[in-house]
Amino acid sequence: MSVANQLYQLQELDLALESNEQALSRITSQLGESQAVARVQTRLTLEHQRLEELRRQQRSTEWEIDDLSNKISAAEQKLYSGRIGNPKELADLQHEAETLKARRSQLEDKALAIMEQVELATASVASKSSELKTLEAEWHNQQQQLSTEIEQLKTILSELDHKRQLLLAKIDPQAVEFYSELRKQKGTAMARVEQGICCGCRISLPTTDLQRVRSDSLVRCSSCGRILFLA
Numbered sequence: 333m334s335v336a337n338q339l340y341q342l343q344e345l346d347l348a349l350e351s352n353e354q355a356l357s358r359i360t361s362q363l364g365e366s367q368a369v370a371r372v373q374t375r376l377t378l379e380h381q382r383l384e385e386l387r388r389q390q391r392s393t394e395w396e397i398d399d400l401s402n403k404i405s406a407a408e409q410k411l412y413s414g415r416i417g418n419p420k421e422l423a424d425l426q427h428e429a430e431t432l433k434a435r436r437s438q439l440e441d442k443a444l445a446i447m448e449q450v451e452l453a454t455a456s457v458a459s460k461s462s463e464l465k466t467l468e469a470e471w472h473n474q475q476q477q478l479s480t481e482i483e484q485l486k487t488i489l490s491e492l493d494h495k496r497q498l499l500l501a502k503i504d505p506q507a508v509e510f511y512s513e514l515r516k517q518k519g520t521a522m523a524r525v526e527q528g529i530c531c532g533c534r535i536s537l538p539t540t541d542l543q544r545v546r547s548d549s550l551v552r553c554s555s556c557g558r559i560l561f562l563a
């Protein structure tokens with residue numbers, strides 16, 4: 333195998349290593365917490381707090397209503413007991429009972445409104461919870477898939493690296509150094525020759541260069557400087 337051929341194979345391995353390494357770092361960066369999950373978790377926590385606050389209001393309104401009902405019964409008992417003869421006192425008591433009833437009626441309306449809000453908030457918490465469950469399941473699957481892909485890429489990379497070591501051992505170290513220097517400068521060091529054209533820069537090569545490439549020497553393209561390789 334010619335040196336150019338070996339270097340071309342080295343380049344194929346290097347390009348494959350490069351693209352697999354890029355894929356590995358891209359996939360690795362996708363591992364970790366999901367922002368979508370975190371967002372829904374935050375919203376769910378807020379909805380929960382709101383629901384708790386509404387339930388607290390509901391309980392305290394109910395207690396207030398109970399308290400008023402007790403006061404109303406006490407007032408009415410007194411009112412109808414026949415023990416009060418004073419008309420002014422009776423009128424005052426009557427007035428007090430009516431005021432208490434009006435207040436209770438207001439609170440009953442308020443309790444009803446709170447109950448509706450509790451129902452809405454309960455439904456909202458339930459739907460957010462199920463949204464969160466779905467998102468977490470999706471995220472979990474995705475993370476598992478990513479981990480599998482990462483393992484596969486690591487295997488591919490170690491195989492490529494092994495092949496590269498084997499190939500390197502066969503190539504003249506000076507040629508490898510030359511190749512590495514060119515690759516640093518140009519991204520690719522080797523250019524295929526197809527139908528007399530350098531595939532690195534699409535320039536038509538002079539016949540003398542083509543002849544030299546055929547005669548198994550390391551020839552650089554006079555235009556882009558890459559090492560020419562005849563497939």
Ligand SMILES: [Zn+2]
Nearest residue numbers: 530533553556
């Ligand atoms: Zn060229």
